[in-house]
Amino acid sequence: MKFGGSSVASAERMREVASLILSFPEEMPIVVLSAMGKTTNKLLLKCYFLIGCSYLPLRTVDELGVDKSVIAKHLEELEQLLKGIAMMKELTKRTQDYLVSFGECMSTRIFAAYLNKIGVKARQYDAFEIGFITTDDFTNADILEATYPAVAKRLHGDWVSDPAIAIVTGFLGKARKSCAVTTLGRGGSDLTATTIGKALGLPEIQVWKDVDGVLTCDPNIYPKAEPVPYLTFDEAAELAYFGAQVLHPQSMRPARESDIPVRVKNSYNPKAPGTLITKARDMSKAVLTSIVLKRNVTMLDIVSTRMLGQYGFLAKVFSIFEELGISVDVVATSEVSVSLTLDPSKLWSRELIQQASELDHVVEELEKIAVVNLLQNRSIISLIGNVQRSSLILEKAFRVLRTLGVTVQMISQGASKVNISLVVNDSEAEQCVRALHSAFFESEISELEKDYKSRNGSVA
Missing domain, CATH: 3.30.2130.10 (VC0802-like)
Known part of the structure; x- marks a missing residue:
């Protein structure tokens, strides 16, 4: 189950996501989270313009009643990083990836701590520490094949020895040559989810967004856009590549290769059927x-x-x-x-x-x-x-x-x-x-x- 930034943008939203996860009592889902809503943009803005702001993670920690220590180390490291960038007056792509990684690292730690607080056993993972191996193309890295066995070994091994809901950072990886933190491009948490799905051979991958599935067009352009109930992997890949914001362009590849259905749902409207993406569908009545x-x-x-x-x-x-x-x-x-x-x-x-x-x-x-x-x-x-x-x-x-x-x-x-x-x-x-x-x-x-x-x- 993958949840985007708007789905975990506040303490209230995190509580609702927790309820969604717990609505599958017979399952033990693996959860992939993005940074809390707009955190990536705020980190970049804070870096570029050195603006001061009330920091969203701290407010969320307080509202959820979680111990501040779960993110204290990361806030300290982030402050030192921002000071270094301000002193050097330079932001390389490598440093930019490290900077924005703090968003996912903190959102997953906060959410895992909250689940444990309410009695649901959860374990946090940084993707770059559990086998997500990528190219050294900072800000837009590709996941390498060695990722699949490494991720499967780590997550399956931990599950066998000590079962818990895995909370994994989306969007992040580790560069094969430099071993530095990389990002998978905007929307890369979708790719994180489908990669884990393929690695573990899961029966279904759920991508939770803030819209009722894949739509017939951008609702910001035309409000009468309607959800598309069914898509093929090819259709979904084309939609993503040519600009549909619902899915990451590369996210369909792992699911298609392992023939795992992908379901796109709305975390704000969980009863909506969403969009089911599979290898093939009935095209007899399909036009556009x-x-x-x-x-x-x-x-x-x-x-x-x-x-x-x-x-x-x-x-x-x-x-x-x-x-x-x-x-x-x-x-x-x-x-x-x-x-x-x-x-x-x-x-x-x-x-x-x-x-x-x-x-x-x-x-x-x-x-x-x-x-x-x-x-x-x-x-x-x-x-x-x-x-x-x-x-x-x-x-x-x-x-x-x-x-x-x-x-x-x-x-x-x-x-x-x-x-x-x-x-x-x-x-x-x-x-x-x-x-x-x-x-x-x-x-x-x-x-x-x-x-x-x-x-x-x-x-x-």
Whole structure:
């Protein structure tokens, strides 16, 4: 059972999470926690601006009646770390990972202490001490295969010798080479949970959020978004990769590899059914599953007659991005051109000056072999749905966007075959999402079904 930051944001929320855990009396769940709501952001703000604030963990400790000693050492270490950063006036990625790790380390200790206080035997674990081995890519590390046997050995061994509910820090790992604390990227606690699920061969992984499961679109863009009852691992992975905030992009991989169902639930509304994610589902009536928006994308149009009949042209193009460590999101090719978008999560995490320099370098290198047009302030609208109905989805989508007067600047279908991506101007993107949601999920859905039935005789 994984609980996000908003689920454990206060003493009251921690009590409610404890009740949820205890509502499974026949089970002994393993619990993964994020830092208490917004703690990661507050730690970074305190570091960047050296602001003073009433510290959330201490208030929560008082309200839960837990002994302050459970986090006293960490608060002392955190204070020393912040003083060191202020003195050096520098924050490396390695130090940043160590800094934000205090959030998870304290939330898990507070929660484990509270469970023990109310008579529920619990044991706290730091993920980086029980076998979570990662690459040395600070702020966005990948979990290595050696993690699975190490985690299984530690958690299973402790359970056999002394049964207790395990409370594990999400989001964290230990770098293979440097042995320093690493983080798995924002939302990485989901990946922690599915990794433990695979390591122990658990029957189900539950991810508890502050929404009623995976939704048909971002409710902040369109309040009429509805929960999606069922998803495949492929659909969930595409949703996460293209910007849905409910799941970490890599979190589906361990669950899919071990075929363990993932259930996304709402800790604020536990009776809601949520979303069940499995290897396969009934697609006979599915048209579109969800609409995802990724903003602030940079698009490149690369045109060259050298592409005609010449092998190695695309390899040269992508080698330029590889040299700079820039990820490509979406690609579309024709006989003499290639259009692509750059992953904003990888590019915009850098300093503004570095971003501009890298983009200039990319264009400069590409212009040696092609004509390049760089287009910024673009958005990717991803339509996740049934590949067997891709022509129907495209026809309907273009009809809607044409009515809005929106020009689609690029279209691509992913290798997973469950995603169609459309690139539009940032300024038009939210309007497009609202109109597409209305067309696919509301009054027009019956028309879609009629169209498909009339062309195919029945719904396939």
